[in-house]
Amino acid sequence: MNSRGSIIRRLALALARHAARVLPNARDAWAKAMGQEIHFIESDRDALSWAVGCVLASYLERIFAMNLLHTRAARIVLVFPVLFLAAREFLAPVLTLAYRLQGTVLAQMLGSVTPGDDYHRFIPLMNAIPFWLQGMWVISGVLFLASAWLLLRNNKAVFEIFILALALELTAMIFEHAVPAYREAFSFPSPNLRRDVLIPAANFTFPLVMAGVLWLMTRRTQPSS
Amino acid sequence: MVMARQPNVSRQTQALLIAMLEEPSHWRHGYDLSRQTALKSGTLYPILMRLSDQGLLESKWLEPERPGKPARHAYRLTPNGLAFARTLSVPAPQRAGRRKIIGASA
Numbered sequence: 001m002n003s004r005g006s007i008i009r010r011l012a013l014a015l016a017r018h019a020a021r022v023l024p025n026a027r028d029a030w031a032k033a034m035g036q037e038i039h040f041i042e043s044d045r046d047a048l049s050w051a052v053g054c055v056l057a058s059y060l061e062r063i064f065a066m067n068l069l070h071t072r073a074a075r076i077v078l079v080f081p082v083l084f085l086a087a088r089e090f091l092a093p094v095l096t097l098a099y100r101l102q103g104t105v106l107a108q109m110l111g112s113v114t115p116g117d118d119y120h121r122f123i124p125l126m127n128a129i130p131f132w133l134q135g136m137w138v139i140s141g142v143l144f145l146a147s148a149w150l151l152l153r154n155n156k157a158v159f160e161i162f163i164l165a166l167a168l169e170l171t172a173m174i175f176e177h178a179v180p181a182y183r184e185a186f187s188f189p190s191p192n193l194r195r196d197v198l199i200p201a202a203n204f205t206f207p208l209v210m211a212g213v214l215w216l217m218t219r220r221t222q223p224s225s
Numbered sequence: 226m227v228m229a230r231q232p233n234v235s236r237q238t239q240a241l242l243i244a245m246l247e248e249p250s251h252w253r254h255g256y257d258l259s260r261q262t263a264l265k266s267g268t269l270y271p272i273l274m275r276l277s278d279q280g281l282l283e284s285k286w287l288e289p290e291r292p293g294k295p296a297r298h299a300y301r302l303t304p305n306g307l308a309f310a311r312t313l314s315v316p317a318p319q320r321a322g323r324r325k326i327i328g329a330s331a
Contacts, residue, residue: 040294049266057267
């Protein structure tokens with residue numbers, strides 16, 4: 001074992017100790033079990049990987065034991081991101097409607113939250129987007145609203161409805177990217193990390209994370225005591 | 226009191242149960258199971274805990290085989306766990322009794 005290896009091994013052991021502290025008291029034997037296995041792993045890298053997994057497992061068990069996700073407060077908090085997803089789906093159809101009906105004030109207001117901060121750049125896109133694609137966004141938005149309502153009602157169907165909305169959104173996204181005007185509307189003269197990378201990445205991963213949280217809420221039963 | 230969760234046979238749980246079915250009378254260690262099933266510890270241990278809570282898995286501490294090494298936690302399937310794992314290793318239409326077996330263990 002070289003010096004670098006021993007540092008990795010020490011880090012693995014420290015992580016295992018941390019995992020043991022995080023696990024609920026009722027899981028003491030399991031905490032010890034996970035940690036002891038490190039002594040039987042030859043490779044330092046494998047030991048570190050094992051320890052990282054132990055930490056992950058410990059935090060998951062801790063969260064389940066706290067049962068946070070099954071509280072009314074958690075449901076209320078989670079409704080807001082679901083409502084945000086619904087609002088995001090309605091944005092393009094409402095903007096298009098406002099533009100078509102000459103609702104300039106509303107169009108400008110909605111345009112200010114789009115990349116480029118101006119709805120005029122989307123006029124060719126709004127003209128090019130077919131009606132059925134707008135319909136998909138609206139249906140997806142309605143389904144997100146329905147899942148927010150089911151979440152408040154503590155109804156387990158929330159996950160299925162949310163996934164349906166998400167699937168519809170992702171399908172619409174595929175068709176949307178195939179529209180040439182879309183690529184023109186979202187091409188900018190100068191690159192911008194926040195606009196071009198961070199926000200699209202967050203837009204894509206956020207609903208997936210939400211789906212994971214809703215899955216945990218609906219698939220895990222509550223502790224018996 | 227430990228957590229009592231609904232049986233949820235994920236692909237990973239299935240892989241673990243089938244791996245433990247290979248030598249059902251042998252006590253198995255976490256790292257060995259991890260290597261056999263390619264499950265990371267972060268996936269493996271929550272499954273082991275859940276199976277134990279459901280009465281499908283039993284565990285005990287084994288004395289170290291080599292001096293200087295700590296005691297090791299070992300696992301094997303209970304009779305209910307064995308019956309349940311066997312239902313997973315047969316084709317789907319023959320799994321009718323699976324829920325009944327789980328119900329008996331809960």
